[in-house]
Amino acid sequence: MMNRSIKKVAVLGSGIMGSRIACHFANIGVEVLLLDIVPRELSAEEQAKGLSLENPAVRNRIVNTSLQTAIKSNPSPVYTKSVVNKITTGNFDDNMKDIAGVDWVIEVVVENLDIKKKVYEQIEKFRKPGTLITSNTSGIPIHLLDEGRSEDFKAYFCGTHFFNPPRYLKLLEIIPTPNTKPDIVDFLMHYGDKFLGKTTVLCKDTPAFIANRVGVYSIMALLHLVEKMDLTVEEVDKFTGPALGRPKSATFRTTDVVGLDTMINVANGLYQNCADDKARELFKLPDYVQKLAENKWLGDKTGQGFYKKVKGADGKSEILALDLKTLEYKPSQKIKSATLEATKPIENLRDRMKVFSKGTDKAGEFFRVSFYGLFEYVSDRIPEISDELYRIDDAMRAGFGWELGPFEVWDALGVKETVAAMKEKGNEAAAWVHEMLDAGNESFYKVENGIKKYYDIPSKSYKPIPGTEAFIILDNIRPTKTIWKNSGTTLTDLGDGIINLEFHTKMNTIGGEVIQGINKAIDLAEKDYRGLVIGNDGANFSAGANVGMIFMMAVEQDWDELNMAVKMFQNTSMRLRYSSIPVVVAPHNLALGGGCEFSLHADHVQLSAETYMGLVEFGVGLIPGGGGTKEFALRASDEFKEDQIDQNVLKNRFLTIGMAKVSTSGEEAFELGYLQKGKYAISMNRNRLLADAKEKAIELAEAGYTKPVQRKDIRVLGKQGLGIVYAGANSMFAGNYISEHDKKISEKLGYVMCGGDLSQPTLVSEQYLLDLEREVFLSLAGERKSLERIQSIITKGKPLRN
Structure with a gap:
C-alpha cells in the first residue's frame, strides 16, 4: 500500500448526495471544501435586502442552503453538531482555485455528461498532479468521463459510487477505468473500508454497476409479479420485509422513500443499455407504475405513492395503501x-x-x-x-x-x-x-x-x-473455537490469549444466563487467558435488562429474589472493572440500560461509529440498577472542582439519566458522559469492531495490566445536592413537563446520586452507593405506576407516560 493520506477533500456539487458525502468525510475528521454554482438571479429575500449578485452571501447561497438542509435532515448525516466546523463552503467561480490544496476531489454534479466534462476542464486548471479525482455518478459509464483529459488526470481518476444516505448505507462501489493506476484502486478499496467504514466493492464499468443492477432487477421483477400473482401492496411488503432479512420498509415503502422517479430512471437506463440481458423486458414499466408516474404519485416527496398518509376523522394519522387495480387508496390491510x-x-x-x-x-x-x-x-x-x-x-x-x-x-x-x-x-x-x-x-x-x-x-x-x-467473524470461528456456552451466551477463543463472550438472547437482553456467562468468562480469563472482549455480531449489542423478568418478580412480590438478581447484576458490573484481566466491551447499534452499564464499567470501550448508548430505565419507571447510577455519581465527584459550583456538575449528570438521553452516534456517547477520555476508541467499520477490540485487549495486557482498587473517596453532596434536585423536579412538575410519578422517580434518583440525606458533603465508597441504588430500584419496582410502565413496554413496545 503506497503512502498516501487524505487530510482534505473537495466535494463539487452540494445536492442531496454531495452535501451528505461532505458531512461523512467531516465525521471522520477530514477537512472538506464543499462547492456549488453561483446563482443566476437574486431571491426575493435578497432583493428586499438590496443585495447584488456580487455579494458573497448571494454567491454562496446555493451551497450554504444545501448544507443547512442536510444538517437539519433526519436521520442526521453528522455524528455531532461540531462536525460541521470541518466544512468550508464556496462556489465554482471563486473557489475552484482552492482545490490545489486538497488530496482528493469528489465530483457529485448533476448526471449530465457535458456538464461533468465542463467541471473536469475547470479541475484540470487547478488540480495538482497526483491528486485523486473521483465521480459519484450512478448513470454514466465511467470510461466516458475521462475522455480528452490529461494522462495524469486519467491515472488518478476512478468512479466512487456512494449509496444514499452515505453515513448509514455501508456500500461504496469502486469503478476503475482502463487508465486508473492499480495502486489507486487498492488505496480506495482500503481507505473506504478502514476510514469511511464502508463495504467497498470493486465493480466493472457496466450499466448501474452491481448493487443497482441486481437491486432494480429484483424490484422490477416484483412489480411484474404483482400483476401475475394478483398481490396487494401490503402483501408484497409483508413478504419482503424483516421475515426475509430485509429492511422494515420492504419493497413499496422503500420505493416511496427513495422516490419512484429515481427507480424509473435507473430501470429505463437499464432497458436502453442492456440489450443482451435476457431479463431485459422486466425493466419495462408495468402499466400501473406508468400511471403512477403520470399522476406524479412519486412517493414521500409528492405526498403519495404506493402509500398515502391522511388524517382520519379522529384527527389521528392513518396510512392508506394503493389498490393496484383501481389505483384508489384504501385503509391498509393486515396480512x-x-x-x-x-x-x-x-x-x-x-x-x-x-x-x-x-x-x-x-x-x-x-x-x-x-x-x-x-x-x-x-x-x-x-x-x-x-x-x-x-x-x-x-x-x-x-x-x-x-x-x-x-x-x-x-x-x-x-x-x-x-x-x-x-x-x-x-x-x-x-x-x-x-x-x-x-x-x-x-x-x-x-x-x-x-x-x-x-x-x-x-x-x-x-x-x-x-x-x-x-475481520473476526464469530459465525466462522464458533464451530471450532467455542470453549464454553449456556442458553444465552457463547465464549470463544480469539487467539493470542484473548477470549470473547457473545450474547444471543432476544434483542441480546440481559437476564440470568448473560450474568452467568460474564462471570464464567471472567473466571476462565483470570485463570488461563490474558484478556476478555464482550462483543457480538447481533443486530444490536444489547437492548438492556430483561424487564419481563423484573416484572414477574415484582408482580409476585418476590422481593428477596429481585434483591438477589439486582445484586448479582451490580456485582457483575463491578467484576468487569475489578478483575485481574483487562475487559474490553465492544458495543454497536443499541447499547441501552444494562448494555450501557457494562460499557461504563469496562477498562476500555471499543465502539462502532453507529452506537446508540443510553441509560433508559427512567422510561420504565426505574433508575439504573446495575451500577449505572453509582457510576454517574462517581464521575460527577471526579469532575467537582474547587472553584465551581458542584451542583451544576451533578445536575448535568442527573439530567442525562433523568431524561433517558440516548446518543445518536458513538461520538455523541462521549459528549453525553457515557464514555471517558482516553478509555474509548471508535471503529468506523463495524466489520472491524471485534478485531479492534481484541487488539486493545492485547495492548492493555502487554502494558502490564494491574487490577484497580475499589473507590472509597467519592464525594457526595447530601442535603446540599438534594435541595437543587427537589426544587428542579418540583418546578418541572408545576410546569406540567413531568407527571407526578416522574417527579417521584427524579427525587429518588437524586437521593442516590447525592448519597442520601447526609447533613453535609461526605466521602463514601462505591459499595455504599450500590446499596442505595439497589434499595431505591426495589422500592420503585414495587410502585404500581412503574409496573404499568414496564407492562406497556413488554406488551406494546411503547413507553407509557403515567
Whole structure:
C-alpha cells in the first residue's frame, strides 16, 4: 500500500448526495471544501435586502442552503453538531482555485455528461498532479468521463459510487477505468473500508454497476409479479420485509422513500443499455407504475405513492395503501399467512429461508417465483458485472440492507436441490453453476479453519474472501473455537490469549444466563487467558435488562429474589472493572440500560461509529440498577472542582439519566458522559469492531495490566445536592413537563446520586452507593405506576407516560 493520506477533500456539487458525502468525510475528521454554482438571479429575500449578485452571501447561497438542509435532515448525516466546523463552503467561480490544496476531489454534479466534462476542464486548471479525482455518478459509464483529459488526470481518476444516505448505507462501489493506476484502486478499496467504514466493492464499468443492477432487477421483477400473482401492496411488503432479512420498509415503502422517479430512471437506463440481458423486458414499466408516474404519485416527496398518509376523522394519522387495480387508496390491510406464522419462532435466517421455500400458501409460492428468478439472474451476471460471486452478495447486503446476499440464500436452500426446483419453474441456473455441481462442489461458500471461502469460478476452487482477514467473524470461528456456552451466551477463543463472550438472547437482553456467562468468562480469563472482549455480531449489542423478568418478580412480590438478581447484576458490573484481566466491551447499534452499564464499567470501550448508548430505565419507571447510577455519581465527584459550583456538575449528570438521553452516534456517547477520555476508541467499520477490540485487549495486557482498587473517596453532596434536585423536579412538575410519578422517580434518583440525606458533603465508597441504588430500584419496582410502565413496554413496545 503506497503512502498516501487524505487530510482534505473537495466535494463539487452540494445536492442531496454531495452535501451528505461532505458531512461523512467531516465525521471522520477530514477537512472538506464543499462547492456549488453561483446563482443566476437574486431571491426575493435578497432583493428586499438590496443585495447584488456580487455579494458573497448571494454567491454562496446555493451551497450554504444545501448544507443547512442536510444538517437539519433526519436521520442526521453528522455524528455531532461540531462536525460541521470541518466544512468550508464556496462556489465554482471563486473557489475552484482552492482545490490545489486538497488530496482528493469528489465530483457529485448533476448526471449530465457535458456538464461533468465542463467541471473536469475547470479541475484540470487547478488540480495538482497526483491528486485523486473521483465521480459519484450512478448513470454514466465511467470510461466516458475521462475522455480528452490529461494522462495524469486519467491515472488518478476512478468512479466512487456512494449509496444514499452515505453515513448509514455501508456500500461504496469502486469503478476503475482502463487508465486508473492499480495502486489507486487498492488505496480506495482500503481507505473506504478502514476510514469511511464502508463495504467497498470493486465493480466493472457496466450499466448501474452491481448493487443497482441486481437491486432494480429484483424490484422490477416484483412489480411484474404483482400483476401475475394478483398481490396487494401490503402483501408484497409483508413478504419482503424483516421475515426475509430485509429492511422494515420492504419493497413499496422503500420505493416511496427513495422516490419512484429515481427507480424509473435507473430501470429505463437499464432497458436502453442492456440489450443482451435476457431479463431485459422486466425493466419495462408495468402499466400501473406508468400511471403512477403520470399522476406524479412519486412517493414521500409528492405526498403519495404506493402509500398515502391522511388524517382520519379522529384527527389521528392513518396510512392508506394503493389498490393496484383501481389505483384508489384504501385503509391498509393486515396480512395473514401460514408460512409467515411458521417462520416467526425461527431466529436463524438461513433456517427461516428453508421454511419459506417449502410454504404451500401465497407467501411460499411468491418466495419461490421471486427467488428462483433472482438466482437465475445473478448467476447469469457473472462474469458480466463481476468475476467473483461474493462481490454481488457484498453489494446487496451493504447497498440494499439484505441480511443475506442472493448466493448466500441459495446456499441456505441447498444449491443442488434448488437448481432442480428452478428447472420445474422454468428458471435455468447459468452453466458455471452446473459445472460447479458436476465437479462435486455443493456450495458457493464454505468455512475452513475459521476462514470463509468463496467458490472461484475460473480456478474451480475455493479461495478466501480478500480483505476479510482483518475481520473476526464469530459465525466462522464458533464451530471450532467455542470453549464454553449456556442458553444465552457463547465464549470463544480469539487467539493470542484473548477470549470473547457473545450474547444471543432476544434483542441480546440481559437476564440470568448473560450474568452467568460474564462471570464464567471472567473466571476462565483470570485463570488461563490474558484478556476478555464482550462483543457480538447481533443486530444490536444489547437492548438492556430483561424487564419481563423484573416484572414477574415484582408482580409476585418476590422481593428477596429481585434483591438477589439486582445484586448479582451490580456485582457483575463491578467484576468487569475489578478483575485481574483487562475487559474490553465492544458495543454497536443499541447499547441501552444494562448494555450501557457494562460499557461504563469496562477498562476500555471499543465502539462502532453507529452506537446508540443510553441509560433508559427512567422510561420504565426505574433508575439504573446495575451500577449505572453509582457510576454517574462517581464521575460527577471526579469532575467537582474547587472553584465551581458542584451542583451544576451533578445536575448535568442527573439530567442525562433523568431524561433517558440516548446518543445518536458513538461520538455523541462521549459528549453525553457515557464514555471517558482516553478509555474509548471508535471503529468506523463495524466489520472491524471485534478485531479492534481484541487488539486493545492485547495492548492493555502487554502494558502490564494491574487490577484497580475499589473507590472509597467519592464525594457526595447530601442535603446540599438534594435541595437543587427537589426544587428542579418540583418546578418541572408545576410546569406540567413531568407527571407526578416522574417527579417521584427524579427525587429518588437524586437521593442516590447525592448519597442520601447526609447533613453535609461526605466521602463514601462505591459499595455504599450500590446499596442505595439497589434499595431505591426495589422500592420503585414495587410502585404500581412503574409496573404499568414496564407492562406497556413488554406488551406494546411503547413507553407509557403515567
